[in-house]
Amino acid sequence: MRNVKRPLLVAAVFYFFIAPFFFHPDIKIIYSLAGFLSQGVFNIYSYTAAHPIPAGSFVYPPLAYFVLGLLYPVINFLAGPGFASWLAMGNDAVDVAGIFRYLFLIKTPLILALLATGWTLSKISSRKEIPWIWFFNPLTIYAVGFMGQIDILPVMLTVLALVIAKPKPFLAALLLGLAAAFKTYPLLFLPFLALLSTTSLKRSALIFAAGIAPYLLFVAPFLATPAFYSDTLTSGLTQRVLQLALPLGYAENLYLVPVIMTMLFLVAGVLHRGQIHRLPSYFLAASLLPVVLSHFHPQWLLWSLPFIILRFEWLSLAVFFTSAMGTILLFPDKFLTWGLISPLNPQILFLPPFVNPLLQSLFHSVLVGVSLWISLCALFFSDRSSSS
Amino acid sequence: MRLILLGPFIVLVSSLLASLASRNRLDTEVPGSAYLPLAETRPFTFTPTHSGLNIILLRMKNPDLSDTSGFVFTISTATGQVLRQVNFSGRNIGDPSDIRLQFAPISDSVNQPLTLTTTSSSPSVKIENGFRAYYRTSGLSLNLAPLTRDPLFMVVWGLLVYGLIRILADPRFSR
Numbered sequence: 024m025r026n027v028k029r030p031l032l033v034a035a036v037f038y039f040f041i042a043p044f045f046f047h048p049d050i051k052i053i054y055s056l057a058g059f060l061s062q063g064v065f066n067i068y069s070y071t072a073a074h075p076i077p078a079g080s081f082v083y084p085p086l087a088y089f090v091l092g093l094l095y096p097v098i099n100f101l102a103g104p105g106f107a108s109w110l111a112m113g114n115d116a117v118d119v120a121g122i123f124r125y126l127f128l129i130k131t132p133l134i135l136a137l138l139a140t141g142w143t144l145s146k147i148s149s150r151k152e153i154p155w156i157w158f159f160n161p162l163t164i165y166a167v168g169f170m171g172q173i174d175i176l177p178v179m180l181t182v183l184a185l186v187i188a189k190p191k192p193f194l195a196a197l198l199l200g201l202a203a204a205f206k207t208y209p210l211l212f213l214p215f216l217a218l219l220s221t222t223s224l225k226r227s228a229l230i231f232a233a234g235i236a237p238y239l240l241f242v243a244p245f246l247a248t249p250a251f252y253s254d255t256l257t258s259g260l261t262q263r264v265l266q267l268a269l270p271l272g273y274a275e276n277l278y279l280v281p282v283i284m285t286m287l288f289l290v291a292g293v294l295h296r297g298q299i300h301r302l303p304s305y306f307l308a309a310s311l312l313p314v315v316l317s318h319f320h321p322q323w324l325l326w327s328l329p330f331i332i333l334r335f336e337w338l339s340l341a342v343f344f345t346s347a348m349g350t351i352l353l354f355p356d357k358f359l360t361w362g363l364i365s366p367l368n369p370q371i372l373f374l375p376p377f378v379n380p381l382l383q384s385l386f387h388s389v390l391v392g393v394s395l396w397i398s399l400c401a402l403f404f405s406d407r408s409s410s411s
Numbered sequence: 412m413r414l415i416l417l418g419p420f421i422v423l424v425s426s427l428l429a430s431l432a433s434r435n436r437l438d439t440e441v442p443g444s445a446y447l448p449l450a451e452t453r454p455f456t457f458t459p460t461h462s463g464l465n466i467i468l469l470r471m472k473n474p475d476l477s478d479t480s481g482f483v484f485t486i487s488t489a490t491g492q493v494l495r496q497v498n499f500s501g502r503n504i505g506d507p508s509d510i511r512l513q514f515a516p517i518s519d520s521v522n523q524p525l526t527l528t529t530t531s532s533s534p535s536v537k538i539e540n541g542f543r544a545y546y547r548t549s550g551l552s553l554n555l556a557p558l559t560r561d562p563l564f565m566v567v568w569g570l571l572v573y574g575l576i577r578i579l580a581d582p583r584f585s586r
Contacts, residue, residue: 029579032575032578032579033579035575036572036575036576036579039568039571039572039575040572043564043568077506077507112507113505113506113507113508113509114505114508115505115508115509118509118543120560120561121560121561121564122561123558123561123564123565123568124561124564127564127568369509370435370466370511370545372509373511
C-alpha cells in the first residue's frame with residue numbers, strides 16, 4: 024500500500040477545519056426528515072405525504088433514510104437541545120448559537136466517508152498524486168466540505184466495488200446494489216460490471232441479479248407507496264436526463280442520454296466483453312455523461328470524479344474543473360454561492376445571486392466537451408490498467 | 412511542500428475572516444419562542460443601544476407560501492411619531508423565513524424608546540414573538556460575535572484541528 028497517511032491527515036485537518044463554517048440547506052433537510060426514524064416512522068414517504076412539513080419530502084432511496092436515521096440520535100445527543108429545533112427551521116436559519124457545532128457534527132460522517140474513499144483510491148492506483156487530487160480538487164471541497172452532500176456515501180461504495188470487482192464480482196455487485204439503495208445512480212454501473220466480469224451470459228445475469236437484489240430488498244417495502252415513486256424514482260436525474268431531446272415531429276422525441284447509454288452498453292457487450300480492467304472507464308462514462316448532459320445538481324459530479332481522477336491528465340482535469348465550477352457558481356441560487364458562508368455572516372443571504380445564463384451555458388458547453396473527451400479517451404484511447 | 416500547502420490555507424483563513432466583515436452590527440436581539448397570528452401579537456418595544464439603527468429582522472411563516480397580502484412595518488417613537496415605514500408583501504415570506512426590513516439609518520436611535528408594529532389583513536401569516544435589530548457602523552469591521560456564541564464547541568474543534576496538525580508535523584509523516 025502506498026503511503027497515503029500524509030494526504031489523509033492533511034485532508035482531515037482541512038475538512039474538519041472548514042466543516043463548521045459552510046452551510047447548504049440540503050443536509051439540514053435530510054437530517055430533519057431522517058430524525059423521524061427515532062420517532063418510529065418506518066415509511067418516511069407515506070408519512071410526509073400524509074403530514075406535509077416545511078422540510079418537504081424525502082427524495083432519496085430508503086437506505087439513506089435508515090443510515091442517517093441511525094446516526095441522528097448520536098448527533099442529536101452531541102449537538103444539544105437546540106438541534107431538533109434548528110432542523111425544523113427554514114433554509115436561512117443560520118443565525119443560531121449552535122450553528123457551527125451542528126454543521127461540524129452532521130458533516131463528520133461524510134468527511135470520514137471522503138477519507139475512506141481517498142484511502143481506497145490509493146489502493147487502486149500507484150500514482151501518488153491521486154489522493155491529493157481527490158481530497159483537494161474544487162469539486163470535492165465544494166460538494167463535501169462546503170455543501171455536505173450525502174452523495175459521498177454511495178461514491179465510497181462504488182469505489183470499493185471497483186477495487187474488488189476483479190476478484191469478487193458478486194460482492195462488487197452487492198456493493199453497487201447497496202450504493203443504489205442510497206442514491207439510484209449506481210444501477211447504471213451494474214450492466215457494465217456484469218458484461219465486463221465474464222464472457223458467460225449466465226454468469227453475467229447472475230452478477231446483475233446479485234446487484235439488483237439488495238436494492239430491491241430495501242425498496243420493496245415502499246413499492247406500494249405512491250409517494251415513493253414521485254419523491255425518488257421519478258425525481259432528479261431520472262427526469263432531467265430526458266430533457267435533452269431532439270424533436271422528431273408528430274409528438275416524438277429522440278432522447279440523447281438513452282442513446283449514448285445504449286451505445287455504451289453495446290460497446291461493452293460487443294467490443295470489451297470480459298475485459299474487467301476496463302471497468303473504471305465504464306464507471307466513468309456511465310456516471311459522467313448523463314450528468315453533464317442535464318441541468319445537473321453540483322453534487323452529481325462527485326459520482327464520476329473518482330474514476331476521472333484515476334485516469335487523470337493535467338490539462339483535461341484543469342479544463343474539467345474550471346468549466347464545472349464555472350457552471351455551478353453561475354446557478355441562480357444563493358445557497359450555491361455566497362450563501363455557503365452565511366454561518367459567519369447571515370446577512371450575506373440577502374445578496375442576490377449573480378446570474379448570467381449565457382456565460383453559464385458556455386461553461387456548461389465546455390464541460391460537456393471535456394467530459395466527452397475524457398470518456399472517449401478512457402474507453403478507446405488507452406488500454407493502460409490503473410490497478411496497482 | 413509545506414509552503415505549497417500553507418499558501419492555500421492562508422488564503423482560506425483570510426477569506427473566512429473577510430466574510431466576517433460587515434457594516435451592520437447587532438444592536439438588540441429578542442429571541443422568539445412561538446409563531447402567532449398577527450392579530451394576536453403586540454407591537455415590540457425596545458430601546459436601541461446604538462445610533463444608526465437601520466435593519467430589523469423579523470421571522471414570519473407563510474403556510475404553503477399562499478398568502479400574498481400586503482404588510483406595513485412601522486417604527487415609531489414613544490409619542491407615536493412614525494420614523495420609518497416599510498411596505499412588503501406575503502410573496503416575500505417563506506415558511507418560515509427571515510424578513511429583512513432595511514431603511515435609512517435612524518441617526519439618533521440610541522437610548523430612544525421605539526415601537527415596532529407590523530400590520531396587515533393577512534388571515535394566515537404568522538410572526539415570531541421576537542426580532543433582531545441592527546445598526547450601521549461607520550465602515551467595514553470584523554464581527555467576531557458568531558465565533559463566540561458556542562465557546563465549548565470552538566474549544567473542542569480547535570483542539571481537534573490542533574491535534575491533527577501536531578500529528579501531521581510529526582517527522583514520521585514528513586517522509
